[in-house]
Amino acid sequence: MNADSTKDQVSRRGFLGVSSAALVTAVGVLSAAGAAAQDRSKTDPGPANPPLDAQNPDSAWPPATDSKSLVQNFKYPFSFANKRTYKGGWSREVTVRELPVSKDMAGVNMRLTAGGVRELHWHTADEWAIVLYGSARITAIDRDGKSFVADVKKNDLWYFPSGIPHSIQGLDPDGTEFMLVFDDGDFSESETVLLSDSMAHLPPEVLAKNFGVAEQALKNVPKQELFIFQTAVPGSLEADQQAAAGTLGKSPSDFAFRTMEMPPTKRTKGGEVRIVDSSTFKASTNVAMAMVTVHPGGMRELHWHPNADEWQHYIAGKARMTVVSTGNRARTMDFQAGDVGYVEKTLLHYIENTGDTDLIFLEMFKSGFYQDLSLSEWLAHTPPELVMAHLNIDKATLDAIPRDELVILPR
Ligand code: MN
Ligand code: MN
Secondary structure (H helix, E strand, O other), X not given: OOHHHXXXXXXXXXXXXOOHHHHHHHHHHHHHOOHHHOOOOOOOOOOOOHHXXXXXXXXXXXXXXXXOOOOOOOEEEHHHOOOEEEOOEEEEEEOOOOOOOOOOOEEEEEEEOEOEEEEEEEOOOOEEEEEEEEEEEEEEEOOOOOEEEEEEEOOEEEEEXXXXXXXXXXXXXXOEEEEEEEOOOOOOOOOXXXXXXXXXXXXXXXXXXXXXXXXXXXXXXXXXXXXXXXXOOOOOHHHHHHHHHOOOOEOOOOOEEEHHHOOOOEEEOOEEEEXXXXXXXXXOOOOEEEEEEEOOOOEEEEEEOOOOOEEEEEEEXXXXXXXXXXXXXXXXXXXXXXXXXXXXXXXXEEEEEOOOOOEEEEEEEOOOOOOOEEHHHHHHOOOHHHHHHHHOOOHHHHHHOOOOOOOEEOO
8 A cells, every 4th residue: 555545544534533513514614615626526415324334434435446346245244134032042144145245155143141042953054153252062963973062162163064963052151152154155044953843843643653652741842943942051061971972972073173272373463363174173174264363553464265255254343355356346345343244266355454453353264174375475476577577566676575475464
């Protein structure tokens, strides 16, 4: 970015930062001063939503480098998602129906109170998850029918492959909130196979025969799905693990991963990244994660992913991202905590911290392996004369470009 565009950014942000009342006054003063002398192009006298505009400065007044032909929308805030509420918690989702570009992945955000249960179920997509708050007990069985029961806390992950039945329950003192990511944009949390639902749709005499009990004993089985319900907080983990293991024994598979127990994959002055894929988290066969922290003033460097689309969840702070698309198109959008972002496979992008606190976000991929290419690294490993001829830069400038991928700037 050159000095001019920096100044332009600052004044544009400053302009949007003032209150709507001050804005009206400023516009009034300008017209009084003589409208003929002023360029009125960047005024917006019609109906407006100032708080929303202020959160999206790069949509309201895009940088001059954005193209006028649009890149498909790649942002959807969870704030817009309709919550399904229950006694025991809630869920909301952002799928291809809300964000049409997100064909490869969908996200479900869920809250469970202490004791609140996401009922026993399974689905056709693989489920990757990260705990955002509190702690939970998760249960599953593996492909051999052996049991898995574990407690997870903030930043821990879990992974349940398609067809593997599982449950989640909030623990003391205040339950949990987590983000589920599915390897199918068309996924919906409303279309899972639930235990209660399945039982309600089977003739009672068949159920009785299947379980070898009298029909009368099953008369109180729910007639409708539970989905999320409130019950008591479970007892000790060891007791649950032993009871569930029975004679088969515990599963040798670990469906959970302790993200913070691994050192950052890369750390620079600008921040750090933890990459977790099937090479570190064996169960995560079809989803890879990069958890990125960018300090104020820092930036996730220009890069692209040759192997998969990127689904993003913004956990903290503020950011902007430009996606350079095919056909001479580019678009810049702004993000904050709770937003979903999406970048299609191979498209060039950066994520800049535009706030004054740490920016934390997830890069998610429908792939067993994390893969990216850095623009700087590419240019540094291409014959210099060729690069200089393209960019009209001198040798000193080319030499200053980082030789290696830094991931997060500054180095
Ligand atoms: Mn599930
Ligand atoms: Mn990326």
